[in-house]
Amino acid sequence: MKVIVLGGGLMGTASAYFLARRGLKVTLVERNRVGSGATVASFGNIRRSGRYLPQLPLAHRSLSLWRKAEAILGQDVEFRVTGHLRLVFGQRGLASMRSFIEAAGPWGLALDELDMRDVRARFPGVGPDAIGASFSPEDGSGNPRLITPAFAAAAARLGAEIVEQVEVGAVSKTAFGFEVKSSKGSFSADVLLNTAGAWGAQIAARFGEAVPIEASGPQMGVTEPLPYRILPVVGAWGGDGIEGYFRQVERGNIVFGGGVVRTEVALEPGHAKADPARLSLQLRKLLPLLPALAKVSVIRTWSGCEGYVADGLPIMGPSATTPGLFHAFGFSGHGFQLGPGVGDMMAELIATGQTEVPLHDFRIDRFTETFS
Ligand SMILES: Cc1cc2nc3c(=O)[nH]c(=O)nc-3n(C[C@H](O)[C@H](O)[C@H](O)COP(=O)(O)OP(=O)(O)OC[C@H]3O[C@@H](n4cnc5c(N)ncnc54)[C@H](O)[C@@H]3O)c2cc1C
Numbered sequence: 572m573k574v575i576v577l578g579g580g581l582m583g584t585a586s587a588y589f590l591a592r593r594g595l596k597v598t599l600v601e602r603n604r605v606g607s608g609a610t611v612a613s614f615g616n617i618r619r620s621g622r623y624l625p626q627l628p629l630a631h632r633s634l635s636l637w638r639k640a641e642a643i644l645g646q647d648v649e650f651r652v653t654g655h656l657r658l659v660f661g662q663r664g665l666a667s668m669r670s671f672i673e674a675a676g677p678w679g680l681a682l683d684e685l686d687m688r689d690v691r692a693r694f695p696g697v698g699p700d701a702i703g704a705s706f707s708p709e710d711g712s713g714n715p716r717l718i719t720p721a722f723a724a725a726a727a728r729l730g731a732e733i734v735e736q737v738e739v740g741a742v743s744k745t746a747f748g749f750e751v752k753s754s755k756g757s758f759s760a761d762v763l764l765n766t767a768g769a770w771g772a773q774i775a776a777r778f779g780e781a782v783p784i785e786a787s788g789p790q791m792g793v794t795e796p797l798p799y800r801i802l803p804v805v806g807a808w809g810g811d812g813i814e815g816y817f818r819q820v821e822r823g824n825i826v827f828g829g830g831v832v833r834t835e836v837a838l839e840p841g842h843a844k845a846d847p848a849r850l851s852l853q854l855r856k857l858l859p860l861l862p863a864l865a866k867v868s869v870i871r872t873w874s875g876c877e878g879y880v881a882d883g884l885p886i887m888g889p890s891a892t893t894p895g896l897f898h899a900f901g902f903s904g905h906g907f908q909l910g911p912g913v914g915d916m917m918a919e920l921i922a923t924g925q926t927e928v929p930l931h932d933f934r935i936d937r938f939t940e941t942f943s
Contacts, residue, residue: 572596573760574921575751577742577774578767579605579735581907582899584722585914586764588644591729593922598732598758599723600751602739606719608768612843612875613715613907614791614816614828616804618655619680620707621671622905623884627678629928630905633912637713640911644721645728649714653818654803656685656694658701658860663810668705682707697805698860705808712804712818715907722914734758742777744893762921764897769878770838771886771900778893780935783881784901787833788843788874790853794867796823805860815857817864825864830856836876845872879903884933887913888920891936897921898935 572595576583579601587599599605617637619630636643637650659665672682682705690697690704698704723733738754742763749763765774772782799821806816806829815830830853836843850872857864880886880901890896899917902909912928920926 572762574762574764575600575749575758575760576764576766577751578765578771579719579723579733580608580766580768581606581610581719581722581910582902582913583766584719584726585911586766586899586917587731588722588726588729589915589918590921591726591731593918595922597726598734598760599726600734600737600739600753600758602737604735605723605733609875609877610719610907611715612791612873614826615712615715615818615907616816617650617712617908618707618710618804619908620655620657620682620705620710624674624678625929625932626905627675627680629909629912629916631679632915632928633909634709636911636915644725646717646721648717648721651711652709653711655707655710655806656697656803657705657806657808658698659703659808660701660813660859661811664808665703667810668808672705694801694803696861696863697801699862700859710804718910742774744778748895762895762897764899764917764921766899768900769841769876771878771898775898775935778890778896780890780892781938782886782901782935783938784878786836786838786841786876786878788836788876789828789833789904790831790845790849790872790874791826791828792845792850792853792869792872794825794864795870797825797867799823807860813856813859815853815860817857817861825867827857834874841876843874843876845874847872877903881938886935887933888930888935891934
């Protein structure tokens, strides 16, 4: 069976790798460079806490693949099991944390509840005015610059054809399968996998499938390096006015995000830009999480274009109109963690026609009633 994977972000390259590992012939077509879309802009959080509960089986599967990433990809993609600390600053945050901990248990996610004595002893300097926290010891982070090229290179070693920097024209169904016309020639295959990120709804629309999606860009920044002291990724349970998240990389820099509204992005050309005017507000919101931020210089800010589906959930699974077409797009703030699992699961679905991952909530035709 031949598969064209359209879009070479984390979802597309991971799918290409797992499809090739199952012995399928794969051509991945990426109009820019692999990994240059939302994925490279990611904060790099590999977090399961706070996630939509029916997504947890896929998140667990993905985490187990992140653990093996260095072995299967043949390079260190800086996956580190540092844990995910999520601070609580008031009664609303406390209530959401406790109800999530209770609800997530049956889905196989165990979070520890810490009191402030634990937080101070284990994570000095972090959240001095917090009243508690959750800790997810098996979560962590990875390097968004490394993971996608690593999946693409590993897929290529297994025989996948990786076509980059190409203008993509018509994408259509033919009598024998699918055809993608491009500035580097036409590609045809039995199966088409749409992993075009924020642009995925444009591809779906060509096959009569409407998905309400909006593109926007979360704002990120990084500081000068400081002595490496803070291991976990740190965030906050919402509801009490404190927002944002940060992590310290081994080189010492503090990467941060959240706390300000996302900037609007036009899908063409799809370049998301950070707004420097929002930086001071963002840092002020982050100070309760890490007061030391008041004294450091920010050396770079950035953003990335991601697609927010109206109900906040991605599209994953077969097309509802076109046999042989599959979709995995519309991942917003949760997609970096899910990427390896999505690639593995989509490859399983395409190669075998089934998967144990519950996909009902992510089906593409869930919006049909709204649209008709
Ligand atoms: C600033 C920021 C921070 C984030 N932080 C986190 C985080 O900490 N944790 C987390 O889990 N998630 C995070 N995310 C979300 C995560 O990065 C994304 O959900 C994930 O990377 C999406 O991957 P993707 O492959 O679907 O999309 P993309 O990486 O955008 O890839 C889609 C690709 O398709 C290509 N394409 C589009 N149209 C076509 C076409 N017609 N033909 C060929 N190619 C096409 C694009 O060029 C692009 O390269 C963050 C996102 C952003 C923007």
